[in-house]
Amino acid sequence: MIHFDTDYMEGAHPEVIRRLTETNLEQTAGYGNDPYTARAKELIRKACGQPGAAVHFLVGGTQTNATVIDGLLAHHEGVLAAETAHINVHESGAIEATGHKVITLPQHEGKLRANEVKAYITDFYRDETYEHMVAPGMVYISHPTEYGTLYTLDELEDLSRVCREAHIPLYMDGARLGYGLASPGTNVTLKDIARLCDAFYIGGTKVGTLFGEAVVAPDPKRLPHFFPLIKQHGALLAKGRLLGIQFETLFTDGLYERLGAHAVRLALKLKQAFVQKGYRLHLDSPTNQQFVCLPNETIDRLAQEATFELWGPRGETETVVRFVTSWATREADVDTLISLL
Amino acid sequence: MIHFDTDYMEGAHPEVIRRLTETNLEQTAGYGNDPYTARAKELIRKACGQPGAAVHFLVGGTQTNATVIDGLLAHHEGVLAAETAHINVHESGAIEATGHKVITLPQHEGKLRANEVKAYITDFYRDETYEHMVAPGMVYISHPTEYGTLYTLDELEDLSRVCREAHIPLYMDGARLGYGLASPGTNVTLKDIARLCDAFYIGGTKVGTLFGEAVVAPDPKRLPHFFPLIKQHGALLAKGRLLGIQFETLFTDGLYERLGAHAVRLALKLKQAFVQKGYRLHLDSPTNQQFVCLPNETIDRLAQEATFELWGPRGETETVVRFVTSWATREADVDTLISLL
Amino acid sequence: MIHFDTDYMEGAHPEVIRRLTETNLEQTAGYGNDPYTARAKELIRKACGQPGAAVHFLVGGTQTNATVIDGLLAHHEGVLAAETAHINVHESGAIEATGHKVITLPQHEGKLRANEVKAYITDFYRDETYEHMVAPGMVYISHPTEYGTLYTLDELEDLSRVCREAHIPLYMDGARLGYGLASPGTNVTLKDIARLCDAFYIGGTKVGTLFGEAVVAPDPKRLPHFFPLIKQHGALLAKGRLLGIQFETLFTDGLYERLGAHAVRLALKLKQAFVQKGYRLHLDSPTNQQFVCLPNETIDRLAQEATFELWGPRGETETVVRFVTSWATREADVDTLISLL
């Protein structure tokens, strides 16, 4: 059986494991007050081109989103997001549990449009009853999106400008950021993101570490008193150095880029095979998640030898299916899958 | 200037004021432990045909919705509501502030459809990832809706059945319930509502009292420990008897019905005038709120002599306008408005 | 039967009722956007000597405390309060329900001591683990306290200085403020309070109105976006003018002062009688709540003709009892009570 369900089916890149093993019995202070964490932060600041940025390490994506969003919003504010946003759909209400509304806007292949964000904010303050409504206090985007799609630099510049004109922060969920940065077609760099977003996170869980997400706030004043907030949200790892060691490894010798490139190359190879064999893409994803419409009989046949996810309910004759590659995907498995198509 | 902005522009019905005045210097225990409150509860139980019902008095609508919904939901659950629901749009995030998501469904003239509620719940539990999503823990409807429309008895029966099959409560926001019950076309009675809903409130603020909403739970076990929850939500009035006195008055000698009938009669007179004069209704409301499309020049002309609300942003040539009557509306004002059309 | 249980057993001062009645059928905009509310705010600003102050009207004490405290605190902060503070004991966890810890300090006849507040804050930041603890983000005091006692001007100056040095706001719960200001021994004026506190409320519910509390923030920037927060907390009254009319009446022709003085005069008359008849005071309250130790047989005898509250559990031979007067207490009832002692 070969697996294309998700990008978190394996542990960590062997180099990460090697570093965790070789430092295992060292003794350091807890909660991130260790030299590994300090070095990892420095490497990330450098990669982002933001020497003054605050960098915080948390364990997982949902807790990162809830903690950052809670930190960015005032009590009366909510977060604008696409209706397909992970925070709106698949986090069990973690944002609302912190008291904040997720205000949804239409999604376009998983993306928000700057003009629609702008129109929402403008209309909001034009409404005479706006003080009875939840104020749009920030914008959440994911990059890549839940559909694997990417913002172009122009789109990101536009969103950033709209947010800055409205004096609200732009936050990017980068759970799969490595796969976005490595996409051959993208013109968005990590430095662009750091320049255009007020906060974002660089996902480790899906891109090479056992777990861990690195929150970056280019202007640290955007996330004041963030340490106690991390603790309050139960997101503070006692052995914080485990996060430092893993991210130090990712950001050494270009490992993060290489892991991203590997997964994307295999995903695009798979996409090409689908197209060549005449299957219809559900949408054109340039990253490690591929969505394709398959006849139900093809699905049943493939399921004998491979695992993958149905995307939504099974249709009458065909169904959208998601195939995911990762840093750990073996090319042989991709080739096998292609041979089965 | 004549006013049709809202149904809470005046104080209370004179009989309510008279009773408040004549009991003013009596001394009673606080927090609803007084004979007026006891009698009011008994009158409401009787009107609902539910001798065993729990009745609780709160001050305003938003706090009532937040307290009841918080009381009905488990931590991991959210409330299903139409996208136009008051709790979704105009309560400043009060529901989310208690930690719960408002899960929106399409609205049909302000109403939910039972089959869409059923489909949502069915699809939810068919989704393999449902434990990562907010479980639909109850259904919220308003009757009349925010658009003045009413559920038919069949529609309400259907919604109730869907909820009971799914083992989740059906809750009705009755801020304007008196205007719904008094609508000539309705076949839904207060007893029907008490039979079909698991909790609902009978609104006083908009139908004759200074303030106050009466929450009814036909089966008291549905809202266990509700008294401390009312207190925790800041919704417990120290001089609770003020609520008792007002609702006792409303439910004596059919006052509540008469107040409702008055407002609806005038609203329908106004609607008929709009139609006769050739204006297009935005939708066909059988209650005290009327929505009509008016040319902008007509709006500007009327605004010289009357106040009312634009419903949404002003259009290029015409705009939807809301006119509201209440228990206190003077027929002469309606006639004046009609003469201006 | 004569009653000394609480200071919210009656309705409102007759002048308040008269004004509510005479304005009852006027039509005004809702939510406090009416001329009565505007005038009441102006009168309060003037009484406080703070022409630039923000004034907000809410319905009850618990909701006022929860809304203001939520508005003053950052997510990671808690509120310092005496262990006997109303917010710590008798609000059903309303503060915690907004996500904030009540951090308790020892009480001294219901009061906090400035030096103990200062020591707490100093020790807090000396603790190496302070970022794992709830930061003291504000100080809550009540004046009069839950024991009827009052801060002296020196004590209040000290608390204010400690707070300002620590850059945290001082908030006063003035549920019974009228009875504090009217105490013959006090040297604290409303202007002092407005000068020394960052937020406070002037209680109406217990001092002459049907309900209502007036929040004052001398510097409006201390409570930014407070209107949507009031709405979110379910504390926004639809017919906001009811609050405006009541407070306008209280602050016209010195009514608030007269109501306070009446209750305090009768309470002190009662206290003097207790002392003269040889009963031991539990503590020496200069306001409208009197606490006295009575032999159980005396309690049983009095209970035949008067109602009052046991303060804590009944003792073996004697018990602390609370007697409360109010703006509405009849001198004849006090004389009757005295004759029974």
Place this chain on the structure above:
Amino acid sequence: MIHFDTDYMEGAHPEVIRRLTETNLEQTAGYGNDPYTARAKELIRKACGQPGAAVHFLVGGTQTNATVIDGLLAHHEGVLAAETAHINVHESGAIEATGHKVITLPQHEGKLRANEVKAYITDFYRDETYEHMVAPGMVYISHPTEYGTLYTLDELEDLSRVCREAHIPLYMDGARLGYGLASPGTNVTLKDIARLCDAFYIGGTKVGTLFGEAVVAPDPKRLPHFFPLIKQHGALLAKGRLLGIQFETLFTDGLYERLGAHAVRLALKLKQAFVQKGYRLHLDSPTNQQFVCLPNETIDRLAQEATFELWGPRGETETVVRFVTSWATREADVDTLISLL
């Protein structure tokens, strides 16, 4: 430099690392739906003597406490805990952030007393105003406590009985449970705990794993819908098998017991040395945390060669100091420390 600051200064026991490494590139489903997690749960059920127990794996202690306590409490309830409880002092308000009050009782060397818990509950419901107060909805204890002390079996039986008579759950924070079970003097076994508590967690972070806590609910109905609650609290690890693998290792071949015994043996050796050299114990801890009063000059001298924590502020001439051993402590380091005393 030798280190006795905390029990989370190293990574994981080498056997844990070995298992993580050797399974690293296997592909499994996420979120705990993997065979390692299933086996770990089975091993824990067996160790607890509770074949029907629910077992859930979370990442860290604060998130575990917040999630379990939120899951056990109704909205109007709070958690009873010793004033020194970790949830009251060192979790940045994580419990209050979920809306629940921590109700504190006196601590006796870190422990609650059953009779004091009982008295609190009895007095609570005797208070006529109890519905205005936060209901005691559960009891939190830690074992070992924050002071390293242990409940005796009698004490635990008494607490359990008090809770069961009051129909509220007893929850044990077992962050250092392994060190408690391994203490030579204890008569409390894991099976006793599972029999007497309604929920508890077996801590991994401080006893041999990189991270991870195993929540056990002997009666699964006590924590209904706990999976979405874990997700909502941001406590669900994507690669859940990492927790399964680690706990499977701990509960294989008695590793957990051996790790506990190692740390306790060295801690008691250290305690004996303190006593023999004439130092005064702050209290008599039978587990891996030792608290001793040291003259300040001794502290300064030791600090040249060892790290440890001052317990509270430095005194004028002597200060309480904490020394902690762990599964990873080298006997040579303990001997060195003893030689320095």
